[in-house]
Amino acid sequence: MKILVTGGAGYIGSHTCIKLLEEGHEIIIVDDLSNANIEVLERIRELSQKDFAFYQVNICDFEAMDKIFGKHDIDGVIHFAGFKAVGESVAKPLEYYSNNITGTLSLCKAMLKHDVRRMIFSSSATVYKVGNTMPVDEEAPLGCTNPYGWTKLMIEQILNDVVVANPDWSVVLLRYFNPVGAHESGRIGEDPSGIPNNLFPYISQTALGRLEKLYVFGNDYDTHDGTGVRDYIHVQDLAQGHIDAANYAIKHTGAVAINLGTGNGYSVLDMVKAFEEINQVKVPYVIDARRPGDVATVYANASRAKKLLGWEAKKNLRDMCQDSWNWQKSNPNGYNKV
Ligand code: UD1
Numbered sequence: 001m002k003i004l005v006t007g008g009a010g011y012i013g014s015h016t017c018i019k020l021l022e023e024g025h026e027i028i029i030v031d032d033l034s035n036a037n038i039e040v041l042e043r044i045r046e047l048s049q050k051d052f053a054f055y056q057v058n059i060c061d062f063e064a065m066d067k068i069f070g071k072h073d074i075d076g077v078i079h080f081a082g083f084k085a086v087g088e089s090v091a092k093p094l095e096y097y098s099n100n101i102t103g104t105l106s107l108c109k110a111m112l113k114h115d116v117r118r119m120i121f122s123s124s125a126t127v128y129k130v131g132n133t134m135p136v137d138e139e140a141p142l143g144c145t146n147p148y149g150w151t152k153l154m155i156e157q158i159l160n161d162v163v164v165a166n167p168d169w170s171v172v173l174l175r176y177f178n179p180v181g182a183h184e185s186g187r188i189g190e191d192p193s194g195i196p197n198n199l200f201p202y203i204s205q206t207a208l209g210r211l212e213k214l215y216v217f218g219n220d221y222d223t224h225d226g227t228g229v230r231d232y233i234h235v236q237d238l239a240q241g242h243i244d245a246a247n248y249a250i251k252h253t254g255a256v257a258i259n260l261g262t263g264n265g266y267s268v269l270d271m272v273k274a275f276e277e278i279n280q281v282k283v284p285y286v287i288d289a290r291r292p293g294d295v296a297t298v299y300a301n302a303s304r305a306k307k308l309l310g311w312e313a314k315k316n317l318r319d320m321c322q323d324s325w326n327w328q329k330s331n332p333n334g335y336n337k338v
Pocket of ligand 1: 086087124125126149177178179197198199200202214215216217218227228229230268291292293294
């Protein structure tokens, strides 16, 4: 298939692009590089030993998208592009709504114009309402606590409505739990700009000595050790989920939401201990106050992914810790060489 990947230079996008190329698909990456490094593209070429078309374009630019769709005979779209920092979205709601929603509308308009009917969308478990019982399945009540989350939920709604109006479309909404890990080669991985917000990059940068210590946000939650429990999923398993979803979208029409998680919950301290033991490093930490907006426990019921896509997570905690560390220590400054 010929697949257009928006945000293909990002963390999950880049891992997915390599798998798509390895599986023999042709890809066209559209990324404005606002939160990705151009070096990623070289590494995708290096690891896959394949070439692809790249456009440095913001998907909000309909005219540019129209041209790209006109030039390539595209079979389907995997849509990652969007702003993704929760805290920043609270401070800059209009930027988030404008970029994420306008970008998706422009993309859908170009798809409609060029009769491209398949989309895999990068959604998030953040669309589930706080207070749901765990494990959470796709029918659980939805609702968000920050603009980033709302953009994901609003885009899900937009895509559902596009499918109602165009029943020959096929849309898969992939709701990721907590993506971690990196490509086994250590050549691509997560490269957050500035101080990381998410746990795993914070742990690896602390182990490296780039950050002094980890702040554990709360140890008085109702969990086995008092720290927050999440469903961490290896980015390579997530990437495979997109390939399986793309294959599903060829054979089906309609819109479906699918959780991509392992179904296992680990606490912050479980993760710190595992990272230290598996990689033989120290991760100094202190207990700090709870982070506003955090909940005690989130993990997936991933049975729909298995039933519909034949997908399940294969990587374990050891793989997540090893691969994250391998990437971090061989790229101490991420993609910036200095
Ligand atoms: C966060 C976002 C979520 C987003 C997801 C993407 C919030 C409230 N939620 O999920 O919308 O889809 O990232 O990956 O930001 N922790 C620490 N110290 C740290 C960082 C995190 O103790 O320095 C703890 C948190 O309290 C939490 C766990 O580690 O219990 C995981 O945190 P994080 O990696 O930020 O992910 P989520 O909050 O689950």
